[in-house]
Amino acid sequence: MAFHKITYNEKYRFATLHNYGCTFRCPTCSYKLRSGPDGMPGHVHPKPQRFLERQEMEQALRSVTVEKVFFMGGEPTVAADLPEMLLFAKNALGAKTSLGHTNGSKLPLPNLDGANVGLKAWDEKVHLAHTGRPKQPIFDNFRAAFDAGMELKANIVFVPGLVDLDQVEAVAAWLGGLSRDLPFHIMGYIPVPGQSYPRPTVEQMSAAETACRKHLNTVASSHLSSQEALDLSAKDDRFVVRRIA
Numbered sequence: 001m002a003f004h005k006i007t008y009n010e011k012y013r014f015a016t017l018h019n020y021g022c023t024f025r026c027p028t029c030s031y032k033l034r035s036g037p038d039g040m041p042g043h044v045h046p047k048p049q050r051f052l053e054r055q056e057m058e059q060a061l062r063s064v065t066v067e068k069v070f071f072m073g074g075e076p077t078v079a080a081d082l083p084e085m086l087l088f089a090k091n092a093l094g095a096k097t098s099l100g101h102t103n104g105s106k107l108p109l110p111n112l113d114g115a116n117v118g119l120k121a122w123d124e125k126v127h128l129a130h131t132g133r134p135k136q137p138i139f140d141n142f143r144a145a146f147d148a149g150m151e152l153k154a155n156i157v158f159v160p161g162l163v164d165l166d167q168v169e170a171v172a173a174w175l176g177g178l179s180r181d182l183p184f185h186i187m188g189y190i191p192v193p194g195q196s197y198p199r200p201t202v203e204q205m206s207a208a209e210t211a212c213r214k215h216l217n218t219v220a221s222s223h224l225s226s227q228e229a230l231d232l233s234a235k236d237d238r239f240v241v242r243r244i245a
């Protein structure tokens with residue numbers, strides 16, 4: 001797996017390296033919004049025609065003023081060039097580094113300052129059904145990253161009928177045991193092609209927030225429609241980017 005695209009946000013001076021591929025197989029993966037019911041979870045579709053060489057990534061990043069470098073796309077820690085690009089971002093650019101989203105399967109990492117970790121479920125049975133992978137290594141990695149002093153955020157997708165309110169609250173309670181100050185974001189499931197799970201209602205979202213606030217000080221949520229999810233730049237200027245490689 002490898003990086004296939006770099007984007008740049010002029011206003012906030014951050015660049016994002018986009019990876020292709022993921023280690024999980026979540027049936028409700030939001031990548032299916034673009035790739036359709038048969039799309040491979042965590043994979044952009046169609047498959048990129050080519051992947052970027054390290055030298056051209058470094059050249060592109062040097063061509064802009066960058067204060068922070070994000071890594072995302074499926075699961076960014078599967079990108080073979082990640083360790084070297086983290087080192088480059090820290091040493092050559094003097095930038096902060098963060099995983100814009102990760103499933104937590106490889107944390108902590110050298111030269112990585114922060115991560116936004118998608119925790120999928122609390123019960124092992126639900127975690128396995130959702131991701132195809134056991135839960136414990138993910139939660140152990142999160143704890144190790146927390147103990148290492150990384151700047152962490154966590155999120156969960158609330159999928160009625162798959163990842164229900166009890167799962168969402170149990171994850172929040174576990175996080176609160178590490179620190180009540182860990183930021184937590186609840187994303188309302190956005191129905192993807194080929195899956196019958198419903199979108200949570202406004203009332204369900206509100207109940208989830210209320211439940212999680214018992215355990216954490218900073219709880220936010222988003223409840224996007226499919227259309228809104230496909231054009232995030234209309235709602236948030238952090239998604240207004242141009243491609244630099």
Ligand code: SF4
Pocket residue numbers: 022023024025026028029030031041042043073074075103118
């Ligand atoms: S971990 Fe994220 S990117 Fe990977 S399959 Fe699951 S939802 Fe998709």
